[in-house]
Amino acid sequence: MENQTAWITSCKLQDSGYLVNGNMSVPNDPANRHYVMVQEWIAEGNTPAPEFTDAEIAANAQAVINSDSLAYLASTDWYVTRQAETGADIPQDILTARAEARASIV
Amino acid sequence: MSNARNIAALSTVEVGATADQTKADLNAIGVSGGRKNLIINGGFQISQRGTYTSATAYSGSGTYLLDRWKMTVTGSGSSATLQDLGGSVKLLAGSTFTGSTRAYQKLEDKGLYKLLSNKTVTFSAWVKSNTANARIEAWINAWVGFDQTHSGSGEWEKLSATYTFGDLTGHPDGNVNFQVGIDGFNSVDCAVTSGDYVEFKEVQLELGSVATDFEHRSYGEELQLCQRYYQILDFTRSHLGVLHRATGTTAGLPYTVFSLTATMRAYPSMTTSGTWATAVDQAGTPTLYETSYSSVTLRGNNGSIVAGGSQWLRGGFCNFDAEL
Numbered sequence: 001m002e003n004q005t006a007w008i009t010s011c012k013l014q015d016s017g018y019l020v021n022g023n024m025s026v027p028n029d030p031a032n033r034h035y036v037m038v039q040e041w042i043a044e045g046n047t048p049a050p051e052f053t054d055a056e057i058a059a060n061a062q063a064v065i066n067s068d069s070l071a072y073l074a075s076t077d078w079y080v081t082r083q084a085e086t087g088a089d090i091p092q093d094i095l096t097a098r099a100e101a102r103a104s105i106v
Numbered sequence: 107m108s109n110a111r112n113i114a115a116l117s118t119v120e121v122g123a124t125a126d127q128t129k130a131d132l133n134a135i136g137v138s139g140g141r142k143n144l145i146i147n148g149g150f151q152i153s154q155r156g157t158y159t160s161a162t163a164y165s166g167s168g169t170y171l172l173d174r175w176k177m178t179v180t181g182s183g184s185s186a187t188l189q190d191l192g193g194s195v196k197l198l199a200g201s202t203f204t205g206s207t208r209a210y211q212k213l214e215d216k217g218l219y220k221l222l223s224n225k226t227v228t229f230s231a232w233v234k235s236n237t238a239n240a241r242i243e244a245w246i247n248a249w250v251g252f253d254q255t256h257s258g259s260g261e262w263e264k265l266s267a268t269y270t271f272g273d274l275t276g277h278p279d280g281n282v283n284f285q286v287g288i289d290g291f292n293s294v295d296c297a298v299t300s301g302d303y304v305e306f307k308e309v310q311l312e313l314g315s316v317a318t319d320f321e322h323r324s325y326g327e328e329l330q331l332c333q334r335y336y337q338i339l340d341f342t343r344s345h346l347g348v349l350h351r352a353t354g355t356t357a358g359l360p361y362t363v364f365s366l367t368a369t370m371r372a373y374p375s376m377t378t379s380g381t382w383a384t385a386v387d388q389a390g391t392p393t394l395y396e397t398s399y400s401s402v403t404l405r406g407n408n409g410s411i412v413a414g415g416s417q418w419l420r421g422g423f424c425n426f427d428a429e430l
Contacts, residue, residue: 004168015395015405024377025394031279031372033429063410067357071412 005041011048018048062106069101143321144218144227145211145284146331147174148309150195154329154336155425161187161198170429173332174211178287181205181295194232194307197287202300208243208287209306212280212430214371219274219282222313229284230266230317231309239296240304242267243285247277249292256304266317279371280430284311333368339402339424342380347419349389349406355413360406361395362419370428373397380422384408389417392424402426 012019017027018038026034042048052060076098079090152173156162164177164186171177171188172195179186185200186207197207213219229252231242238258242265244250252267274282286306290296308320323331341347349360366374376394384390389406396403404424406417 014393016397017394019393024375026375027373027394027397029373031428032375034375034427060410064357067410067412071357 005037005044008037008041008046011038011041011046013048013051015051019051066105069104072101073098141321142310142312142318143323144213144222144311145309146335147172147211147328148231148311149193149320149322149328150175150190150307151193151323151325151328152332153190154332154338158188158190158195159192161189163187163200170336170427173336174429175209176212176429177207177209179205179207181298184298191305194234194305196303196305199288199298199300199302203298204295205298206287206289206293206295207298207304208285208289210243210245210283210285210287211309212283214430215274215277215279216371219277222271222282223274224271225313226268226270226315227311227313228266228268228315228317229311230264231286231306232262233265233286234260234262234305235288235303236260237288237299237302237304239288239290239298239302241265241287241289241291243287243289243293244269245281245283245285245293246271246274247281251292253291264317268315284309330368333366334371335427335429337367337370337374337426339364339366339426341382341420341422341424344420345418347404348416349392349404349419350416351411351413353414357410357412359409360389360411360415360417361403363401363403365401366399366426369400370426371399371430372428373399374402374426374428376402377425377427378422379425382421383418387417388421389419391422392419394424 009021014025017025020026020034020038024034026032026038029035076094079094082088083090150172154173155171158171162171164171165179167178167180169177172190177188181203183201184203184205187198187200189196197209199207229242229244233240233256235256236258238255240256242254243252250269254265254267256263256265286304286309288298288302288304310320312318349362351358351360374397378391382391388408390408392404393407394402395405404419406419408417411417
């Protein structure tokens with residue numbers, strides 16, 4: 001019988017299934033023929049890769065930090081505008097937090 | 107058999123023949139009502155995966171090209187192509203080998219097996235070939251012994267075979283399938299010569315013991331039937347998809363739920379094709395985050411966005427496959 005799994009060259013875990021060959025999202029459904037083939041592929045001794053590599057996990061975490069920091073800076077920009085327009089001081093805790101936010105962005 | 111002759115027979119039936127005779131006569135003149143053809147895309151109208159008007163190679167045992175038809179070519183050194191000739195398809199051997207090449211359609215259970223259990227059906231197709239190994243076949247948990255072959259004359263011939271099912275309860279989806287191709291009796295490998303071909307059209311499976319005229323369905327009807335097994339969401343126009351990041355969450359990838367065109371047989375696999383736009387306001391190539399039979403959640407793949415934000419999804423196709 002012909003090998004039904006030869007077409008699978010890579011397989012990663014995904015939220016609710018697998019990402020096969022980098023382009024096919026396969027759901028967890030025994031009625032799905034690709035899911036059945038992935039299970040056969042696993043039964044042959046193969047192991048799906050984790051959804052994210054360590055580098056990707058780090059990159060994703062940094063992306064969240066970047067996004068949160070940018071959002072914080074945007075939400076406190078009005079202090080800077082107020083200072084420029086009225087001379088009112090920016091509270092020290094805000095200055096400190098904005099500096100930390102800027103530093104955290106990569 | 108002319109219609110006039112059968113209509114005359116009907117009048118005889120009215121004065122005392124059996125109900126079975128009446129049904130046979132009605133079948134013979136093609137007036138059976140309802141959706142009689144249990145084969146989907148038997149007229150080869152639908153080809154969502156691509157255009158195959160030029161000869162297209164297939165290999166192995168699992169290639170879907172035109173909708174609902176799975177192509178197979180087996181045998182050492184085997185090769186074959188399919189060509190959509192507009193209403194018919196042609197399988198052409200590209201090498202000389204011992205094996206087979208076939209197109210087959212797996213039937214889904216979902217009540218169909220209950221309908222077919224212990225019933226007689228007739229499978230038919232118009233076939234043209236230059237080999238006497240061109241045949242129609244059926245697999246119902248085993249080869250069922252159809253021995254309907256083409257003469258190899260190169261002319262169109264209508265092949266038909268009748269089969270009475272047993273109890274199909276418990277048979278899994280796809281365990282019943284019907285085929286056309288170049289093959290030996292009961293799929294014993296046969297000699298296939300480069301240049302051997304089989305062309306076929308108007309493939310039909312119907313209840314009863316008579317092969318009636320092919321049931322023509324509109325393109326729209328046939329497409330809807332096919333979309334239960336394969337369908338495409340088209341995002342190639344600019345403003346058809348938007349992915350969102352919910353408010354009150356952290357930054358992250360955006361998602362949105364899209365309704366499928368037809369309820370699918372199983373939770374579908376998804377592949378993407380085309381060129382997906384990637385920019386600060388565009389989500390890149392999506393992945394399938396979650397699925398049901400009737401809707402899917404697509405996730406962007408172009409970096410995190412802020413909570414409450416959104417990105418366009420544009421440029422390509424999402425192809426959903428729930429075939430057997």
